[in-house]
Amino acid sequence: MRDMINANAHQDVFTCWLNIxxxxxxxxxxxxxxxxxxxxxxxxxxxAGQDIGWDIMSGQDGSNGTPVTQxxxxxxxxxxxxxxxxxxxxKLTANTADPVFGxxxxxxxxxxxxxxxxxxxxxxxxxxxxxxxxTTTAKHAAxxxxxxxxxxxxxxxxxxxxxxxxxxxxxxxxxRQWLPDEMVGVEYTQAIQTLxxxxxxxxxxxxxxxxxxxxxxxxxxxxxxxxxxxRVISQATGNxxxxxxxxxxxxxxxxxxxxxxxxxxxxxxKLAVIR
Numbered sequence: 001m002r003d004m005i006n007a008n009a010h011q012d013v014f015t016c017w018l019n020i021x022x023x024x025x026x027x028x029x030x031x032x033x034x035x036x037x038x039x040x041x042x043x044x045x046x047x048a049g050q051d052i053g054w055d056i057m058s059g060q061d062g063s064n065g066t067p068v069t070q071x072x073x074x075x076x077x078x079x080x081x082x083x084x085x086x087x088x089x090x091k092l093t094a095n096t097a098d099p100v101f102g103x104x105x106x107x108x109x110x111x112x113x114x115x116x117x118x119x120x121x122x123x124x125x126x127x128x129x130x131x132x133x134x135t136t137t138a139k140h141a142a143x144x145x146x147x148x149x150x151x152x153x154x155x156x157x158x159x160x161x162x163x164x165x166x167x168x169x170x171x172x173x174x175x176r177q178w179l180p181d182e183m184v185g186v187e188y189t190q191a192i193q194t195l196x197x198x199x200x201x202x203x204x205x206x207x208x209x210x211x212x213x214x215x216x217x218x219x220x221x222x223x224x225x226x227x228x229x230x231r232v233i234s235q236a237t238g239n240x241x242x243x244x245x246x247x248x249x250x251x252x253x254x255x256x257x258x259x260x261x262x263x264x265x266x267x268x269x270k271l272a273v274i275r
Contacts, residue, residue: 082123100174120156251275
């Protein structure tokens with residue numbers, strides 16, 4: 001891997017995707033050095049997997065941390081390892097204050113390794129942001145970090161453990177948009193709202209609501225999800241900019257919605273249904 005980095009074979013690759021899953025060692029020294037070289041060159045990294053933190057930072061019997069991999073974990077991902085976690089960390093819940101991932105619906109976290117379920121509990125180092133929690137806001141599942149010349153996203157679980165495929169895909173989509181772009185905060189929010197720029201009305205809604213879209217959303221799909229991450233409504237926008245959404249079949253509760261048009265996906269917004 002490092003030979004590829006040194007040979008500049010990566011020059012047109014903006015993001016390295018590392019779903020480590022449940023692998024030991026999580027990273028070898030050579031692999032960590034290659035990824036750090038990649039980041040030093042101004043490129044971005046998405047890394048996910050249970051026990052990455054445990055393997056690199058815990059110092060327990062059977063772990064494989066070295067000064068090289070610990071430098072990567074602490075100073076490049078800007079992550080703080082807290083604990084090994086357990087099967088009680090079985091929900092992935094977005095930090096609603098985060099402008100990038102805050103609208104992602106909740107998903108179950110499932111055991112895909114035959115009784116070996118250890119979702120790492122992590123924290124954000126100085127300058128990094130918590131983007132997902134587990135069942136409570138006291139236990140953190142994922143962080144993002146913007147350094148001077150790169151960005152990173154780090155999950156303490158593998159994406160294969162996120163049970164809802166739509167949520168997995170949304171995490172990947174949002175990461176793909178945020179990691180390579182020179183956008184933060186309000187700029188990012190403005191960019192992902194090119195398909196819609198207004199909140200639905202009325203909100204809260206009873207039997208219907210209206211969603212106003214932009215020209216770029218014509219021919220797209222409006223998707224509404226419940227808080228378990230299940231899609232409950234999928235409606236074509238057609239050529240209309242003002243879309244009436246029938247909510248009569250939905251129970252009272254909080255929902256999220258987004259628009260997909262071609263290769264564009266809007267940010268998510270929240271919709272409340274009352275009865």
